[in-house]
Amino acid sequence: MLLTVGFDGTPAARQAAGIGRYTRELLSALSARSDPFAYRLYYAARGHLHGHLPELDDRFRVRALPLSDRMLNVIWQRARIPLPVQVAAGRFDVFHSPDFSLPPTGRAPSVLTIHDLAFMRVPECTVPSLRSYLMRVVPRAAKRATAILTVSENTRRDVVELLDVPEEKVTTVYEGVLSSFRETPDGEQTDGAVGTRPFILAVGTLEPRKNYERILEAYALARDRGVDHELIVAGAPGWLFTPVYDRVRRLKLGNLVRFVTPSDVELLRLYRAADACVYASLYEGFGLPALEALACGCPLLCGNTSSLPEVVGDAALLCNPYDVGDLADALVRLLGDTELRARLRQAGPRQAAQFSWARCAEETVEVYCRAAGYG
Numbered sequence: 521m522l523l524t525v526g527f528d529g530t531p532a533a534r535q536a537a538g539i540g541r542y543t544r545e546l547l548s549a550l551s552a553r554s555d556p557f558a559y560r561l562y563y564a565a566r567g568h569l570h571g572h573l574p575e576l577d578d579r580f581r582v583r584a585l586p587l588s589d590r591m592l593n594v595i596w597q598r599a600r601i602p603l604p605v606q607v608a609a610g611r612f613d614v615f616h617s618p619d620f621s622l623p624p625t626g627r628a629p630s631v632l633t634i635h636d637l638a639f640m641r642v643p644e645c646t647v648p649s650l651r652s653y654l655m656r657v658v659p660r661a662a663k664r665a666t667a668i669l670t671v672s673e674n675t676r677r678d679v680v681e682l683l684d685v686p687e688e689k690v691t692t693v694y695e696g697v698l699s700s701f702r703e704t705p706d707g708e709q710t711d712g713a714v715g716t717r718p719f720i721l722a723v724g725t726l727e728p729r730k731n732y733e734r735i736l737e738a739y740a741l742a743r744d745r746g747v748d749h750e751l752i753v754a755g756a757p758g759w760l761f762t763p764v765y766d767r768v769r770r771l772k773l774g775n776l777v778r779f780v781t782p783s784d785v786e787l788l789r790l791y792r793a794a795d796a797c798v799y800a801s802l803y804e805g806f807g808l809p810a811l812e813a814l815a816c817g818c819p820l821l822c823g824n825t826s827s828l829p830e831v832v833g834d835a836a837l838l839c840n841p842y843d844v845g846d847l848a849d850a851l852v853r854l855l856g857d858t859e860l861r862a863r864l865r866q867a868g869p870r871q872a873a874q875f876s877w878a879r880c881a882e883e884t885v886e887v888y889c890r891a892a893g894y895g
Contacts, residue, residue, distance in 0.1 A: 522556050525888055526605065526612030526628075529563040529582070531619045533571050534589050537725065537756075539635060540571040541808065542671070542695060543618045548574040549696070549881035557885075560609040564589040583608065596623040597657050614666075614892040616884075620654065622661040629666035629891040631884075634658065636671075636805025637678040638729060641826070645729035645802060647759045659683050667891040669693050669884065671806040672827035691887050694831075695806050696877030700788060701815040719750040720851070721794035721818070723787070723809040724801065726779075727758035731800050731823070731841050733767045738800075738847035740771045745852050751777045754790055791816035796854050796861070799823065800841040807831050811875055814868035819861040821850050835864060835871035 532543040550559070551574070558579050565584035573582065585592070585608055595601050605615060605623040616631040617623070639646040639654045646654075662668060662683045668690045670676040676692045679685050720739070724730040732753065739751050751773075753764075768777050782790060791797065797813040800823040804810075807828045813820045814835050822832050823841035832838075837860070839850040854860060 522558065523614070523888065523892060523894060524558045524560060524612045526609040526615035526625075527559055527561040528605075528609075528615075528617045528619065528623070529561045529573055530589050530592070531571070532573050533563045533565065533569045536570040538808075539619050542633075542635070544571065544574050545696060545698070545877045546618065546880060546884065547576060547580075549877040550885070551576045551580065552878070553881055553885070555885060557888075560612050562608040564592050566591070581610070583610075592623075593621075597621055597653075614888050616888070617661070620661065621657045622664055629893070630664065631667045631669060631887055631891050632661055632665035633669040633671070634662065634675065634679055634805075636675050636803065636826075637682055638803045638805070640682050641678065642729060642803045645727070665689075667691065667887050669887060671695050672804075673830055674827040675805045691883070693880055693883040693887070694875050695808060695811070696875050696880050697808070697811045697815045697872050698784075698877070700784070701791070701812050701872070717750050718748070718795050719752050719793075720855075721752050721754060721790050721797045721813075723754045723790075723797065723799065723813070725755045725758035726753070726761035726764050728760050729802050730755070731802050732764045734841065734844050734847060735798055735800055736764070736767045736771060736773065736777070737844045738851055739777075740773060741844065741848035742851045742855070743776070745848070747852060747855055749795060749855065752790060752794070753777065753779045754782050754787060755779075756781045787812075788816065791818045794818050796821060796851070798847075798851065799828070800839065800847055801825075801828070802841055804828055810836070811872055815872035817865040817868050819854060819864040820868065821847075821854050831875075833871045835867035837864065 531539045560581055562583040562585055564587050566586055566588045602624050604626045614629045615625045618633045622630055622632055639651045643651055662685050670692050673692050676690050679690050680687050791813055797818045798821045799810045803826045810822055810832055820836035822828050822836040822838055824838040837850055837854050840846040
């Protein structure tokens with residue numbers, strides 16, 4: 521069986537984190553398989569590329585379009601010009617869009633990845649213009665798609681409930697974690713990269729959904745109760761990030777909170793050197809930083825909302841991310857209980873071992889085949 525898959529690789533090239541990472545790792549894992557498939561991949565190449573395409577084998581024919589992602593969005597989503605995606609990708613048997621929206625695919629079946637419905641569940645945490653756009657585009661794409669992939673059971677339930685999609689149309693395919701997060705190099709030194717002071721790590725883009733203002737409030741309370749750790753925030757500025765810096769100033773934490781934008785290698789060192797990681801996001805479709813912390817054996821304090829409990833299982837200490845007092849109590853407990861931290865350091869890698877990009881690719885291929893009528 522030779523199945524030809526059309527694929528929008530734009531997120532891999534245009535986005536550094538989040539959906540960009542999902543797309544790159546899925547493509548790498550698909551390329552590592554020996555399926556008798558051909559891939560027709562295109563990406564919007566005009567303008568600054570924040571990500572990159574991974575190395576792919578010769579089954580992938582890659583086409584760089586002399587257009588920006590914004591222009592493709594205008595053509596297919598805003599103006600809704602019925603220009604078939606085959607013009608960009610070539611002929612295919614099934615098409616996969618990994619980023620919420622679908623271009624016109626003619627009569628060909630399509631697979632759509634919906635990562636989360638945060639714009640519906642926590643609309644106050646979404647850029648208003650983006651929310652307005654997604655409210656138009658995502659329901660339309662979900663209706664048109666032959667099959668929908670979600671990255672957690674929580675998002676699958678949201679899609680069925682909020683978008684009124686038949687359950688049989690939606691399949692959960694979990695994300696994975698890079699093997700490098702599972703491996704601790706012999707004799708690795710971390711002090712030179714992060715300093716010698718004990719620290720707590722928080723990971724994620726500076727935006728309202730990541731809940732940094734409450735995390736900072738809880739950190740200040742924990743310091744009043746004897747916690748003597750620095751807080752390192754690893755994340756680039758996103759939407760509405762200035763209130764995070766304002767909160768640091770109001771709480772007089774300027775010399776105790778450090779903001780960094782680490783490379784993957786530097787982030788690994790931070791996970792491995794931290795006494796604890798706090799990931800108290802208000803809503804996640806999956807929550808990859810939480811899984812990365814577990815894989816590295818970093819004791820994790822995690823929010824108890826959305827997909828996070830199903831991802832971390834019993835390998836993290838859960839708290840109510842909306843309750844500053846509960847966050848502070850959990851942080852004090854985690855840093856003060858050496859036995860708890862030791863248990864979580866052992867449980868984390870075991871929990872993370874259940875998730876892999878190879879498995880993600882295998883289950884994604886199964887959905888391709890079903891959508892194309894091959895299984």
